[in-house]
Amino acid sequence: MDAFGDLLDGFGTALTPLSLLWAAIGVLLGTAIGVLPGIGPAMAVALLLPVTYGLDPTGAFIMFAGIYYGAMFGGSTTSILLNTPGESAAVVAAMEGHPMAKSGRGAQALAAAAIGHFTGGMIGTLLLVALAPAVADLAVGFGAPDYFAIMVLAFIAVTSVLGASRVRGLASLLIGLVIGLVGLDQMTGQQRLTFGSLQLADGIDVVIVAVGLFAIGEALWVAAHLRRTAAEAIPVGRPWLGRDDVRRTWKAWLRGPLIGFPFGAIPAGGAEIPTFLSYVTEKRLSKHRDDWGRGAIEGVAGPESAASAAGTLGSMLTLGLPTTAVAAVMLAAFQQYGLQPGPLLFEREPELVWGLIASLFVGMVLLLALNLPLAPLWAKLLRIPRQYLYAGILFFAAVGAYAVGGEVVDLVILLIIGLVGFGMRRYGLPVLPAVIGVILGPNAEQQLRRALQISDGSVSGLVNTPFAVAVYVIVALIVLWPLLRRVPVLRRRAG
Amino acid sequence: MSGTGTPAAAGRRSWLREHSELGVCVLLLAVGALTLFDALTMHVEITQRGPVGPRTMPIAVGAGLLAVAALLAVDVLRGGRGEAEGGEDVDLSEPADWRTVLLLAGVFLAAAALIEPLGFPAAGALLFWGAAYALGSRRFDRDPLIAAVLSLVTYVVFNDLLGVPLPGGPLMGVL
Numbered sequence: 001m002d003a004f005g006d007l008l009d010g011f012g013t014a015l016t017p018l019s020l021l022w023a024a025i026g027v028l029l030g031t032a033i034g035v036l037p038g039i040g041p042a043m044a045v046a047l048l049l050p051v052t053y054g055l056d057p058t059g060a061f062i063m064f065a066g067i068y069y070g071a072m073f074g075g076s077t078t079s080i081l082l083n084t085p086g087e088s089a090a091v092v093a094a095m096e097g098h099p100m101a102k103s104g105r106g107a108q109a110l111a112a113a114a115i116g117h118f119t120g121g122m123i124g125t126l127l128l129v130a131l132a133p134a135v136a137d138l139a140v141g142f143g144a145p146d147y148f149a150i151m152v153l154a155f156i157a158v159t160s161v162l163g164a165s166r167v168r169g170l171a172s173l174l175i176g177l178v179i180g181l182v183g184l185d186q187m188t189g190q191q192r193l194t195f196g197s198l199q200l201a202d203g204i205d206v207v208i209v210a211v212g213l214f215a216i217g218e219a220l221w222v223a224a225h226l227r228r229t230a231a232e233a234i235p236v237g238r239p240w241l242g243r244d245d246v247r248r249t250w251k252a253w254l255r256g257p258l259i260g261f262p263f264g265a266i267p268a269g270g271a272e273i274p275t276f277l278s279y280v281t282e283k284r285l286s287k288h289r290d291d292w293g294r295g296a297i298e299g300v301a302g303p304e305s306a307a308s309a310a311g312t313l314g315s316m317l318t319l320g321l322p323t324t325a326v327a328a329v330m331l332a333a334f335q336q337y338g339l340q341p342g343p344l345l346f347e348r349e350p351e352l353v354w355g356l357i358a359s360l361f362v363g364m365v366l367l368l369a370l371n372l373p374l375a376p377l378w379a380k381l382l383r384i385p386r387q388y389l390y391a392g393i394l395f396f397a398a399v400g401a402y403a404v405g406g407e408v409v410d411l412v413i414l415l416i417i418g419l420v421g422f423g424m425r426r427y428g429l430p431v432l433p434a435v436i437g438v439i440l441g442p443n444a445e446q447q448l449r450r451a452l453q454i455s456d457g458s459v460s461g462l463v464n465t466p467f468a469v470a471v472y473v474i475v476a477l478i479v480l481w482p483l484l485r486r487v488p489v490l491r492r493r494a495g
Numbered sequence: 496m497s498g499t500g501t502p503a504a505a506g507r508r509s510w511l512r513e514h515s516e517l518g519v520c521v522l523l524l525a526v527g528a529l530t531l532f533d534a535l536t537m538h539v540e541i542t543q544r545g546p547v548g549p550r551t552m553p554i555a556v557g558a559g560l561l562a563v564a565a566l567l568a569v570d571v572l573r574g575g576r577g578e579a580e581g582g583e584d585v586d587l588s589e590p591a592d593w594r595t596v597l598l599l600a601g602v603f604l605a606a607a608a609l610i611e612p613l614g615f616p617a618a619g620a621l622l623f624w625g626a627a628y629a630l631g632s633r634r635f636d637r638d639p640l641i642a643a644v645l646s647l648v649t650y651v652v653f654n655d656l657l658g659v660p661l662p663g664g665p666l667m668g669v670l
Contacts, residue, residue, distance in 0.1 A: 050659060171560075175526070178556055192534070193530065220599060221582075222584050223599055223629070224596050226584060390626065394622065399619070402610065402615075403659045403661070411606075411607035426577075426591075
C-alpha cells in the first residue's frame with residue numbers, strides 16, 4: 001500500500017509529452033467550455049466521447065479530467081462576470097462574485113476564485129491519493145450483493161437528494177432504466193423491447209443517450225427560449241489580489257476542501273451542496289459581515305475551493321459510483337473501453353489510474369497559469385454569437401452519434417432522445433437520474449441476478465454482508481430525509 | 496387559440512393548458528404498459544440461469560412507471576408543477592418558440608438523410624448552416640464559410656487523425 005510510490009510512477013506517465021499534450025488540450029477545452037454559456041462539463045465530455053474510439057484510454061481520461069477541472073475554473077468566470085451560472089456548482093460564486101464585479105472588484109473576485117479552485121483541487125487530489133487505495137483495498141472483497149447495494153444507493157440518492165421533486169426524479173430514473181433494458185439480455189440473450197428490430201437488438205449506445213439528453217435536449221430547449229438580447233458581461237482586467245484580500249481569503253481556501261471533499265464523495269453530494277455549506281460557514285465566521293451580499297471575497301474563495309476539492313473522482317474510480325453528471329459520463333467512457341471502474345481498476349490498470357491522478361496535479365498547475373493572466377481573454381468568449389454556439393452543439397452531437405457505428409438510424413434515435421430531454425427540461429424532470437439509470441441499470445440487474453443466483457433465489461442473498469446492510473441503512477435514511485429536513489440548518493439551505 | 500367555442504370549451508382548454516404536465520403522466524403510463532406487455536409476452540427459454548430471469552427487471556421497471564405516472568398525476572392535480580429549467584441563454588418569460596424547435600429538428604433529420612449520399616463534409620456543413628439559420632443568423636457571407644470550414648476540419652480530424660471513419664461522399668472523391 002505505497003500510494004506515494006504509485007503516484008510517482010503516475011507522474012512518469014503524466015509527464016510524458018503526449019500526456020502533457022492531452023492535459024493541455026483538456027484544460028484549454030475545459031476552460032473554454034466552462035466560460036461558454038450553455039455548455040456544461042457533462043455535455044462537453046459527452047460530446048467528446050467519440051474520441052474514445054480513436055484514442056488510448058490514458059490519453060482520453062487525462063483529457064476528460066482536464067475538461068472537468070477546466071470547466072470548474074471557467075464556470076466561475078461566467079458566474080462572476082455575467083451573474084448567470086452555467087454549472088450548478090458555480091451558482092454560489094455568483095452570489096458574492098457578481099456584486100464584486102459590479103463594484104469594480106471583478107479582478108479580485110476572479111483571482112479569489114481561481115486560487116480557490118487551485119487550492120481546493122490540490123488538497124482534494126492529495127486526499128484522493130491518501131484515501132483511494134484504502135477504499136479500493138476495502139472494496140476488493142466486494143461481491144454481487146455489495147455492488148447491487150451501492151447501485152441502489154446511487155439510484156435512490158440521485159432521485160431524492162437532487163432536484164425539487166422526488167416523483168419527477170424517480171420518473172427520470174425509470175425512463176433511463178427502460179432505455180437501458182432495450183436490446184439483448186446479457187445473461188440469456190433474450191430480446192427485450194426490441195420489437196423485432198435488428199438495430200435495437202444491439203441496444204441503445206450510452207454515448208447516444210448521453211449526447212441526446214445533455215446536448216440535443218439542451219440545444220433544443222435553449223432554442224425554444226433563446227434570449228433576444230444576450231446578457232452583457234462586465235469587462236474586467238487581469239486578476240490580482242491585494243494584501244488585505246489575501247488576509248481575508250487564505251483561511252477560506254483551506255476550509256473549503258474540508259467541506260467539499262467528503263460531500264463530493266457521497267452520491268448526489270456533487271459540488272452543489274458543499275459549495276453552499278462552505279458559503280454559509282464562511283458567512284458565519286466572517287469578520288466583515290456587512291460586506292455579505294454586496295461582494296464579500298471570502299464568499300467567493302471558500303465555495304470555489306470546496307467545489308474543486310469534491311471527491312467526485314474518488315468515488316468514481318474506487319467504487320465505480322458516479323456522484324455528478326460529469327462522473328456519470330466519464331463512467332460511460334470507461335465502459336466504452338471495456339473497463340470497469342472500481343477496486344479492481346487499481347490492480348488491473350495501475351498505470352491508467354495513477355497516470356490520471358498525477359495528471360490532475362499537472363492540470364491544476366496548467367489551469368492556474370492559464371486562468372490568472374488570461375482571464376480577460378477568456379471573458380471575450382462570452383460574446384460568441386449564440387446562433388453559432390447552439391448550431392455547433394447540434395453539429396458535434398451529430399458527429400458523436402454517427403461515429404458510434406456509422407448508422408443513420410442512430411441519428412434518428414439521437415433526435416428522439418433529444419426530444420425526450422427537451423420534454424424533461426420543460427416539465428422539470430432532472431436529466432441526471434435518467435443518465436445514471438442507463439449507465440448503471442444493466443450492471444445493477446446483472447449484480448442482482450448474480451447475487452440471487454448464489455443464494456438460490458432467497459432475498460437474504462442481498463443482505464448477507466455487513467457492508468450491504470450498512471448501505472441499505474443509508475438508503476433508508478435518505479428515504480426518510482423529508483422528516484430529517486426539519487433540522488434548522490438544512491432548512492435554510494432549502495429556502 | 497382563444498375566442499372560439501363556448502366559454503365551457505375555452506375553460507376546458509385553458510385547464511388542459513395549465514395541466515399539460517398530465518401529458519407526461521400519459522407518456523410514462525404508455526411506456527410502462529409497453530414495457531410490461533413486452534415482458535409478459537416474452538418467451539422465456541429453458542436457457543434461463545438462476546431464479547431471476549430476463550423478465551423480472553422489465554416487470555419491476557414497468558410497474559414502477561405505472562406507479563410513478565399515477566403519483567405524478569396526483570401531484571399535478573394537487574397543483575404541483577415541474578419547474579422549467581433555467582440557464583444563461585434561457586428566457587422563460589416568453590412563450591416557447593416552437594417554430595425554431597421544429598425547424599431545427601427538420602434540419603437535423605435532413606442532414607441525417609443526406610450524410611450517406613452527399614458525404615459527411617457536405618451534410619455536416621448543411622447541418623451547421625441550417626441550424627444557425629433556424630436560430631436566426633442571416634449572415635449569408637459568413638455563415639456558409641464557417642459551416643464549410645468547421646465540417647471539413649472535423650472530417651479530417653476524425654477520419655484521418657483519430658481513425659474514426661466518416662463517409663467522404665462524392666465531394667471528397669473529387670478533392
